[in-house]
Amino acid sequence: MPLRALIFDVDGTLAETEEVHRAAFNATFQDFSLPWHWDIALYGQLLKITGGKERLRHYAQGIGAHLDEALIAQLHARKNTLYGALIARGGAPLRSGVMDLISRAQQQGLRLAIATTTSRVNVDVLLRANLGADADRCFDVIVAGDEVARKKPAPDAYLKALADLGLPAAACMAFEDSANGLAAGLAAGLRVVVTPGIYTQHEDFSKAALVLPDLSQFSLSMDI
Ligand SMILES: [Mg+2]
Structure with a gap:
């Protein structure tokens, strides 16, 4: 698919x-x-x-x-x-490769979504600080922590994102940095690309579709 x-x-x-x-x-x-x-x-x-x-x-x-x-x-x-x-105030810039991937995905007509356990206000502030006024138009679907019954590693946030997108898991790919997030994505039936972060480098990502240091090394043409 x-x-x-x-x-x-x-x-x-x-x-x-x-x-x-x-x-x-x-x-x-x-x-x-x-x-x-x-x-x-x-x-x-x-x-x-x-x-x-x-x-x-x-x-x-x-x-x-x-x-x-x-x-x-x-x-x-x-x-x-x-x-x-x-x-x-710019305290958390986007990780390497994120902006490029968002741009390339948009050029290819892919839709973008967010599935997070953090609260919606936190998501909005981060996106506006890093993407400017276009932030709200960048993502078709944003599912935040307050909107689902169970947080990650439960699949709820991903399942709601898929439902809101109106797409099956097989047509989507998830991006995570933690074992909790990987488990949530897998439980929703998604392929998950993991870029471990400062606090998650020691975790087990053996079930990920792909593990990369950051998204600058990810290509949408990769067969995963
Ligand atoms: Mg995370």
Whole structure:
């Protein structure tokens, strides 16, 4: 079946956003006078929990702190505001090869979609910072974390993206940077190209269709 659409993960795949997320979490803890600081090693562990609220809840439980749901929501909202400000200032440029691939895909008439566990506001800020005013027209379909019941590694975000595109998995290809994302794409029946990121280089990508250091080495004519 001919390729009709590309579906992208956001964090780590389009841009190395995780360091910006980490900085925003730490600034939020300071704002709320919480004596917490997530360093790179700890954040690498916490990234196994997808979704910002879930990550906060998991961390608090792990250190025996009680966070009620209202406070989790406040922390998450503040963190997203800080994250947006950092991203809007150009804190997370697109990874090598991403812009070229988007351009080539558009030239070939392929449709573009996003399937992410991050929230819609984060997606919009990142796209506008890096793609300018055309960002909203670039992607036909954007499925964000708040729109599906189960986050990755469940296939929900990809299944919704496929449904919204009106295409079968066999006509699409997914791009991911993590084992969680790879599992989600595979569970939706997709071919998955993986470009490992800072936090995911050690993960198992043996079931990926292709693993590359970055998308500058990917060609749409590759037979995968
Ligand atoms: Mg990712």
